Amino acid sequence: MTVRALQQISTGRNGVGAFILQCKKMDFHYCDWAGSSKGMNGFIKSVLPKFAAAHPQIEFTVSPRPSKHPVIVAQYINGREKAICVRNMEPYEILKKAELLRDASGEKLKRTTKPVTSINESVRGIWSPYHGNGLRV
Amino acid sequence: MKRLRLDRWTGQLLVARPGPCSAATPRAALRSAAMCRCTTVRNQSTAAVPQIPQEDDYYDGTDHTRFSPLEKLPPRATSLPSPPPERALQSAKLAALHARLSLPEKVPLQTLARALVDASADENPQFNNTNLAFVGHTLINYHVGEWLMCRYPRLPMEVLYAAIKGYAGPTALHHVARSWGVEHAAAPGGEVDPGLLQFSMHKPGEAITVFGYKRAEYEGLKKHHWRHGISSRVVFDNDFGEIVHTEEEEEQMRARADTEYGNEYTRTLAEAAYATCARAVVGAIYAHTGREAAKAFIKAHILSRTLDLSRLFSFKKPTRELSLLCAREDFEPPVARLLSETGRMSRTPVFVVGIFSGKDKLGEAAAASLEHARAKAAMNALKSWYLYSPGEHVRVPSDMLAEDARPWEPAYIDIGEIIGR
Numbered sequence: 001m002t003v004r005a006l007q008q009i010s011t012g013r014n015g016v017g018a019f020i021l022q023c024k025k026m027d028f029h030y031c032d033w034a035g036s037s038k039g040m041n042g043f044i045k046s047v048l049p050k051f052a053a054a055h056p057q058i059e060f061t062v063s064p065r066p067s068k069h070p071v072i073v074a075q076y077i078n079g080r081e082k083a084i085c086v087r088n089m090e091p092y093e094i095l096k097k098a099e100l101l102r103d104a105s106g107e108k109l110k111r112t113t114k115p116v117t118s119i120n121e122s123v124r125g126i127w128s129p130y131h132g133n134g135l136r137v
Numbered sequence: 138m139k140r141l142r143l144d145r146w147t148g149q150l151l152v153a154r155p156g157p158c159s160a161a162t163p164r165a166a167l168r169s170a171a172m173c174r175c176t177t178v179r180n181q182s183t184a185a186v187p188q189i190p191q192e193d194d195y196y197d198g199t200d201h202t203r204f205s206p207l208e209k210l211p212p213r214a215t216s217l218p219s220p221p222p223e224r225a226l227q228s229a230k231l232a233a234l235h236a237r238l239s240l241p242e243k244v245p246l247q248t249l250a251r252a253l254v255d256a257s258a259d260e261n262p263q264f265n266n267t268n269l270a271f272v273g274h275t276l277i278n279y280h281v282g283e284w285l286m287c288r289y290p291r292l293p294m295e296v297l298y299a300a301i302k303g304y305a306g307p308t309a310l311h312h313v314a315r316s317w318g319v320e321h322a323a324a325p326g327g328e329v330d331p332g333l334l335q336f337s338m339h340k341p342g343e344a345i346t347v348f349g350y351k352r353a354e355y356e357g358l359k360k361h362h363w364r365h366g367i368s369s370r371v372v373f374d375n376d377f378g379e380i381v382h383t384e385e386e387e388e389q390m391r392a393r394a395d396t397e398y399g400n401e402y403t404r405t406l407a408e409a410a411y412a413t414c415a416r417a418v419v420g421a422i423y424a425h426t427g428r429e430a431a432k433a434f435i436k437a438h439i440l441s442r443t444l445d446l447s448r449l450f451s452f453k454k455p456t457r458e459l460s461l462l463c464a465r466e467d468f469e470p471p472v473a474r475l476l477s478e479t480g481r482m483s484r485t486p487v488f489v490v491g492i493f494s495g496k497d498k499l500g501e502a503a504a505a506s507l508e509h510a511r512a513k514a515a516m517n518a519l520k521s522w523y524l525y526s527p528g529e530h531v532r533v534p535s536d537m538l539a540e541d542a543r544p545w546e547p548a549y550i551d552i553g554e555i556i557g558r
Contacts, residue, residue, distance in 0.1 A: 003519075005296045007299055011442060013442065018437035020238075
């Protein structure tokens with residue numbers, strides 16, 4: 001009769017049911033010759049195998065990029081990518097950068113001014129000036 | 138709700154026959170699968186040995202002395218419609234997807250690769266995801282349906298259909314598959330990475346993955362907008378209460394697909410392919426690890442999404458419906474009372490109207506005119522009736538299938554929606 005349905009699509013909340021790591025691919029670029037890649041080469045030899053084994057949900061590629069600075073490029077599920085130049089860094093500094101890229105959501109960095117951002121409706125409801133006893137002035 | 142067709146669930150999945158499947162259509166294949174079940178030996182992987190006649194090695198014209206091939210493709214891979222199953226083990230994308238979804242070890246990579254091949258890419262039902270998607274579709278719709286029915290027992294049927302579509306419809310599942318990081322290949326083929334979703338924009342496959350019947354009066358419904366009641370929708374139409382499309386309509390859309398780039402039709406195709414993939418993953422989990430794992434997966438990935446059901450309602454005559462409701466439930470007839478107001482003569486007046494049945498306040502709303510405030514208050518009262526819920530952690534019938542389930546307490550069942558006169 002009078003009730004009609006409007007169509008809405010459910011919205012996903014990552015981590016409420018299942019958590020999907022947002023970083024889906026990481027490319028490690030190095031140069032065999034240049035000094036700025038020294039740390040990166042050490043990282044690829046010693047640290048990367050362990051890092052890659054600990055993160056099976058990320059696809060890793062290692063490729064040479066001759067006469068350029070070493071770069072880590074991460075691709076995210078939302079279609080964006082982030083790149084960090086790791087020239088002249090030590091292997092463990094590079095690991096820090098790789099972890100930073102792994103934990104990123106892929107979104108552009110935003111300033112958050114509110115302590116909580118939520119799509120759930122407020123538990124207390126919206127304040128109304130027409131209810132309650134009011135304030136005597 | 139439609140009943141589950143248990144006999145169709147896994148029969149066709151568990152028999153992947155390398156040999157005599159000469160079915161012309163997937164539907165025929167589904168039917169014939171049960172008949173010749175015991176004729177041949179079952180393959181371990183769900184995909185079977187390719188039946189391609191021997192021919193000379195394919196040469197694509199690349200100078201391999203200058204450009205070494207990145208991956209050694211098996212011979213004749215490029216002539217196949219979809220990547221051969223043995224390549225699944227070498228795909229980094231596929232392994233990453235498997236890990237990202239935290240799929241059980243029992244679900245092999247070959248099956249996951251098969252779940253990524255749409256019927257439009259490979260017509261052979263032994264290699265595409267039609268059968269898996271059929272199982273997945275049934276499971277997803279069953280679990281979403283039972284959960285909504287137990288959790289919101291008073292939802293009107295039309296809103297229930299919209300809610301099921303909001304959770305398990307093609308658009309929602311498309312979003313789910315995208316959120317898994319599934320990417321698609323530009324065009325399907327044997328040389329494509331098996332970790333990419335493969336579907337074709339040009340020749341939509343004949344994938345029977347939905348229930349529903351073609352209505353005899355379809356022409357009249359389309360042309361003259363004949364009235365079709367909710368009961369006939371339950372019987373004839375698909376799981377979302379939508380009329381099943383006919384071939385001719387698809388033909389028209391197909392003709393448009395090649396002339397325009399990225400039109401409505403191609404978007405629908407892509408969306409359908411992603412949705413089918415998401416269903417096929419659920420089907421694969423069910424086929425390899427069973428009911429409980431599939432249910433947990435559906436709960437984690439589909440039911441955990443948010444949908445504000447109060448936004449699905451659209452009322453035409455809320456006040457009349459509310460008075461009918463009160464008459465049916467033996468409440469006192471509803472009366473609208475002005476609770477407070479401000480600025481009646483100003484440019485921005487506000488009236489707060491409450492709807493009372495005897496001494497009970499059924500609903501309340503504030504609006505800029507008395508009429509609007511009364512209608513809004515009636516809508517709020519109706520919504521609070523329709524959206525009654527026994528609780529957040531309500532039990533559903535499928536909970537009883539677990540081994541150590543507590544005895545079933547009957548779920549709350551409403552007598553039905555308010556019928557107008």
